[in-house]
Each structure stands twice: as structure tokens, then as C-alpha cells.
Amino acid sequence: MEKLLEVKNLNVSFQTYGGDVKAVRGVTFDLYKGETLAIVGESGSGKSVTAQTLMQLIPKPPGKITGGQILLEGQDIVSKSEKEMESIRGKEISMIFQDPMTSLNPTMKIGKQIMEVLIKHQNMDKNSSKARAIELLKLVGIPMPEKRVNQYPHEFSGGMRQRAMIAIALAANPKLLIADEPTTALDVTIQAQILELMKDLQDKMNTSIIFITHDLGVVANVADRVAVMYAGQIIESGTVDEIFYDPRHPYTWGLLASMPSLENDEEEELTAIPGTPPDLTNPPKGDAFAARNQYALAIDFEEEPPLYQVSNTHFVKSWLLHPEAPKVDPPASVKRRIRKLSSTFEQPILVEGGK
Template sequence: MEKLLEVKNLEVGFQTYGGYVQAVRGVSFDVNRGETLAIVGESGSGKSVTTQAIMKLIPMPPGEIRNGQILLDGEDLVPKTSKQMEKILGQDVSMIFQDPMTSLNPTMRVGAQITEVILKHNNVSKETANKKAIELLELVGIPRAEERVRQYPHQFSGGMRQRVMIAIALAANPKLLIADEPTTALDVTIQAQILELMKSIKKEVGSSIIFITHDLGVVANVADRVAVMYAGQIVEIGTVDEIFYDPRHPYTWGLMASMPSLETVDEGQLEAIPGTPPDLTNPPKGDAFAPRNPYALQIDYEEEPPMFQVSPTHFAKTWLLHPEAPRIDPPEAVLKNRRKLAGTFEKPVMVMEV
């Protein structure tokens, strides 16, 4: 498949009163045309900072892109100025943010907010832009679009506001759509509807998608590939089948084991990853996950593991994959959740016990 985005050895940091925070540490991945890549990890793992760096939305200072390349259609975005990025944002890359109420302008009608993007990136009349705005609202599933295009954000529910945000993001037909926790603030039913909407949009519009979430269960029915991030690094990446059916990194095991279900809630046995993520002003020596890893080897505390290849599309950053490492199988909680997820790949997201 043809690559749309290539991120190579990206390093992003922030100068703070407490010291220099190494938020993203040597991250590399790519996104193919028409593909959905999910980036998963706990809060503070570097997911949002990575995607904000792609869009050059990192405030500089205190932030800086210290190293690496961000190639969009072969063109490096890192050296581009804010003025140069204005032409790219919206037209080539768009973002759907987590909370639409803080992203939408409360003083503007939603139609005006959509047409603003259309007019900025396309040489069309205002009348054509208005028609396009109505079409986009219909595309994202908002009923009575001709009427609602004249309403303000406060007249929409939370789920409908998120649909408006998706319409704005699609207004200039971007090549890459970044969705930053777009369902976190929504209830489970609306969350499922938004996830189904994202799937249908990918088919209809053809945009590539980067989907950021802390919940592995959310992406089981949405993503083509999954990248698992921890402490500013990608620790495992592979197809959605490989990550769910054959996870290899202990951190991925922890995320899978901690996925709640009706059964675990009823039994009061919700799993959790022990400990807390490391302080990235002073990243630990060796494997950053070692202090929280019940399967850590001595070498984990001394030397950072390389990315080991499991298959042509599956890689994991753990010493457990070294030929001389002891064989350790995933814990029972991972296998149990894996069995529950086995039927979700061909079913609507609504049936998932998440």
C-alpha cells in the first residue's frame, strides 16, 4: 500500500519549571492511504503530543520538535513555518478534538463555521459553500440539515456537536483525519454511533485516519492497525488482529487485561496495571515499563530493548522476544478478554462489552 504519512524518529520535548520533559522519544510509524491507525496508551503516554506535532500545533516555546521527520506525501512538515502550515491544516490534515464544546465557536452558527473552512481552502462561491455545509451535516447524520445549519452549538446535544466537529474536519476533503479521543466525553450509545460514523466516513470519503484513544476496546472494530504507546515511545505495533489475538508486550497485556466488561464489573474483579508511568523529565534507564512489569528481566533495568519483529507487520519493544529470553505466556485475564473480543471484528461496535 502507498504511504501517506511517515513519521521518522520523532522527538518532542517541553521546557517546564520542573525540568525538560521528553514527551515523545524516537517515535516512528507510517499511515497508508485509506487506512485507520489507532494509537493507544494511558494518559501521558505521548499520543496527543505526537499527533499535535504532526499538525505543528505544539506551542513553541515551551515545546520543541528536537529531532525527526514528519513526511506527508513525501514533504517534510517539521521545517515549515506557521504561515506555510495554514495551507496544509484543514486541506491536507484535519483534527477532531475531544470536547466539541470548547472547539466550536459559541457565537457562530454551525453552518458559518463549516463554510469558513470551505471558503478558506476552495475557490467557490458562498452559495456553493452553504450547499456543501448542508451536505456535510447530512453526511455525518444530522437530521433536518437545512434547518440545523442555521443553529448555534448550544442547540445541539453532545453527540450532535461531535458530528458537527467531524463535518468541519471534513470540509476541505483532507487526506488525513486525526481523531483525538473523539468519543471519551460521550455516553456508550452515542460513542458507538460516532465509531460507526467514523467507519462509514472512511469508506465514503477515503481519508486516512489516526484514531487516538486510551481504550483498546474502542478500536477493535474501527482500526486496521494499532500502535501501543508508553512513556513517549511506541512499544508495540501491528494489525488489529495481531494486537488483539497475539499481543507480545507486557504493557499491551496490561491494557487488554484492564478492559472492563459486564462480567468483571459484576464480580468486582477489575484488573489494573500496578504503579504509575515514569517521570519523563528523567526517563528510567533500560525499559521504561520495567518497574511496572511483573515479567521484567534483569536486562530490562539495564538496557533499552530494540524493536523485535514478530511478523512482517508486527513489532514489539520487549526483551521477552529475545531468543534467549524465557517463554512467558499472557496472563489469563488477557486470554479471557481476547475471547470476548473474538466476535467483535465483524459485528457492530454496540455489542462490545466495553
């Protein structure tokens, strides 16, 4: 597969009265054409900052890229000026934000907001851009698009506003679509519809997607690969099967164990990850997750772990992968969750030992 995006050792910090917050620390990943990469983690893990940095949307100051490269089809966009980025945003990279009500212009009709993108990036005239706006509203599943194109955001439901946001994001046929928690403000039924819509649109348009979320369960049927972020770093990455069925990092175990189940299972109770993320104005000396990790080794508090390769696609930043580290199995709650996921998605899974 051909690479669309290469992020290499990206570092982003924010100036505050308490010192520089190192929000993104050495993030590296690739994205291939037509692929969906999910970036997951708790609030404050750096996933949204990473996404906004890809579009150069972090406020400068206080935000600043302190190192690294963002290569879009081989071109480093970190060095691009704001004027150059204006021609890239929307046309090459588009973004769907978390809350469409605050992202859409409440004083402008939905159709006109779509038309603006078409006129700027596709050089369409007013009539042809309006016709295309109607087509896009129809494409994203909005009924009566001829009528809806002349309505304002407040006349749309939450799910329809998010569909309209997707229509705006796709208007210029971008190569990369970044979806920053696009279903968080929606109820579960509408969430499922939006996720199914994005999957369908990707198949039709062959757009690459970066999907940002705090909920591992949301990406199970959407993503091709998953990157798990913690304290500004990617601590585990792999295919969906590897992350869901063969997780190796204790933080990933915690995320899986905290996923709610739709089944009424009296044996199962949600397991919260103890403690809170570290203060990134002064990142910990060793492994950032050590203080919350019941499996932490002495070296975790002294030295940052390297990235260990489990397979060609699976990488884990944990000292537990060191050849001389004691063998630690996932807790029983995680094994039960893996079994349930296995039966849900009809994947044969082997779990050693435990219940």
C-alpha cells in the same frame, strides 16, 4: 498500498521549571492511504502530543521538536513555516478534538464555521459554501440540516456537536483525519454511532485516519492497525488481530486485562496496571515499563530493549522477545479476555496453556 504519512524517529520535548519533559521519544510509524491507525495508551503516554505535532499545533515555546521527520506524501512538514502550515491544516490534514464544546466557536453559527473552511480552502463563494455546509451536515447524520445550519453550538446535543466537528474536519476533503479521543465525552450509545459514522465516511471518502484513544476496546472494529504507546515511545504495533489476539508486550496485556466487559461474569475482575508512568524529565535508564512489569528481567533496568519483529506487520519493544529470554505466557486474565474477544468477533484463536 501507497504511503501517505511517514513519521521517522520523532522527538518532542517541553520546557518546564523542573526540566525538559521528553514527551515523545523516537516515535516511528507509517500510515497508508485509506487506512485507519489507532494509537492507544494511558494518559500521559504521548499519543495526543504526537497527534498535535503532526499538525504543528504544539505551543512553541515551551514545546519543541528536537529531532525526526514527518513526511506527508514525501514532503517533510517539520521544516514548514507557520504560514505554510496554514495551507496544510484543514486542506491536507484535519483534526477532530476531544471536546467539541470547547473546540467550536460558541458565538458563531455552525453553518458559518463550516463555510469558513470551504471559503478558505475550496475558494467557494458564500452561497455555494452554505449549500455545501448543508450537504455536509446531512452527510454526518444531522437531521433537518437546513435548519441546523443556522443554529449555534449550544443548541446541539453532545453527539450532534461532535458530528458537526466531523463535518468541519471533512469540509476540505483532507487526505488525513486525526481524531483525538473523539468519543471520550460521549455516552456509549452515541460513541458507537460516531465510530460507525467515521467508518462509513472513510469508506465513502477514502480518507486516512489516525485515531487517538486510551481505550483499546473502542478501536476493535474501527482500526486496521494499532500502535501502543507508553512513556513517549511506541512499544508494540501490529494489525488489529495481532494486537488483540496475539499481544506480546506486558503493557499491552495490562491494557487488555483492564478492558471492561459488557457480560456479567463473576469469574472476571478488572486488573489494574500497578504503579504510575515514569517521570519523563528524567526517563529511566532501561525499559520505561520495567518498574511496573512483573515479568521484568534484570537487563530491563539497565538497557533499553530494541524493537523485535514478530511478523511483517508486528513489532514489539521488549526484552522478552530476545531468543535467550525465558518464555512468558500472558496471564490467565488476558487469555480469558482474548477468548471473549475471539467469540465476539468470530475469530479462531489458539491460546497456549492456562485457563
